[in-house]
Amino acid sequence: MKVAVMGAGAVGCYYGGMLARAGHEVVLIARAQHVEAIERDGLRLDTQTFDEQVRLSASTEASAVHGAKLILVCVKSTDTDSAAQAIAPYLAADTLVLSLQNGVENAVRLRELLPQEVAAAVVYVASEMAGPGHIRHHGRGELVIEPSSASEEIAKTLRDAGVPTEISDNVRGALWSKLVLNCAYNALSALSQMPYGKLVQGEGVTHAMRDVVDECMAVAKAEGVTMPGDVDAAVRRIAETMPNQFSSTAQDMARGKRSEIDHLNGLIVRRGEALGVPTPANRMLHVLVKLVESRTN
Template sequence: MLRLLMVGAGGIGGYYAARLLDAGHEVVLTARGAHLSALRENGLTVRYGAREMVSQPDVVDHQQLVFRYQPDDFDVILIALKATATASVANELGAWLGQGRSPVLSLQNGVDNEPLLAEAIGANRVFGGLAIRIGGHIVAPGIIEAEGVAQIVMGRWPKTGDRPDSRDELLQRLAAGFNESGIPTSLSDNIRYELWRKLVINNGVNPLSALTGLDTRSLTHHPEFAKVVYGMMAETVVASRADQVNLTQKDLDEMFELISNFNAIKTSMLIDREKGRPMELESIAGAVLRRCEAMGVQAPYTFLVNALLRASENRAGLR
């Protein structure tokens, strides 16, 4: 049995927590506001296709977490918050995390979460991770709907070294526990490479979907917008050179084919815009633009879409 802390009980964290709880693992969740109140009162309900998973986990806010638990009460601490919250969470929980040795596994969008966590608690305690082919959203406080294969890829940050590491045994345990819980999980010896491949997809469809209101399939099969998607993905491949990841044309074409054949889903950025919430622009488009600027190269597709979305946030008073 695994003992886990899921920091963030939104669409992604809530879905994975429900799977793990249903399989008999111990999972403590963090949440806030109306979602926190509903989870405490009615439990967690996750709808996935024709299946409905209902559980009664312990749910706390960050203040209660620090008061009631120690980091080493958990085998692993998972973070499934918006990437825009990583810096503030590292600051808010950094002293608490520093009291223990349990690894922290990020399941967030972008390529900047692991470096932030490594700076806060040390790279030897950071696992990189990504959720693939999953759409998950809170449809009402305490209720989540999810779809997709919902895979996880994880590994030591930033990649596995030549020497065996004590963390490898824990990663194997995690992967086994996740797979047995119905979460298809694999381990990577170069997780930074995997994170950049996912960013290729995220930058290709997330900002443009928020701008146009179209789902992923509509974008990738549109006669004009498909070219913009491909262009933004190509700019992400170029940006990867700044991190010495050096994605290739093969990576670009594989990621475009993957998202083109995926279910028609509303991206998280589109849903955030519809609900009037800040979007993960800095973590997705911003990550690409910062690196391209540092290398002195242009990213015109990403620059334009990002600028239009920033302007919309400014008009809405979200910046």
């Protein structure tokens, strides 16, 4: 299968690398420094169980998605519109577009911008770009994807590549569950520049996270969202299963990049205002991250 990864950062490089390692034709659309390193040496896939140089294609041009049966959209939520517009002229009618993004609105937006079939996915992976063309995997890696015309084939392809993949009729609920996790951890990890395991040991942190989660749950209930599983247990599990992981927001902040905070705690604040649900803890985290970002952007 030809697979293109639009926005090959820590998430895109991990899943693209796993598919390439399994023998699929993969092209990563990435920043120039990563493309140069990958073209020269391959993608270094540095995981908990193996460390290999994986050969695959890379390009800085959106046109490289041409001919792909599956597109993994892994750009930041802030770049969803521009990414869709960039790849639109090169997609075949039967291409499946799979959104592997944080937040709960990206697949909806992609459907508004692209005529191709779009499916949402929930991503549970701890990874980071450790250097140009070097992806470091800290743990997990499973996907939950929406049903689609090709979901069974795609799920099998991913499983065969070593990516645990589940098809769910309630991806919306799963996306909201992931949003709650991100709201609990991302801003605090960013502001403290601490990994999850150390973060939760801080004085008052778990109580503050409890306030954030309660607000998120209240907004989700007002939205009519049914979240699967035990969300509170999932929040606790993150620090246990990904103790060395810094949030994507922390990684963005450390690099002086704009984060997705508007689509995380910021979304909870906006939806809370619209639905009449108070969200003071999420508002404070959103404001603080935006203030720190304003020093470097």
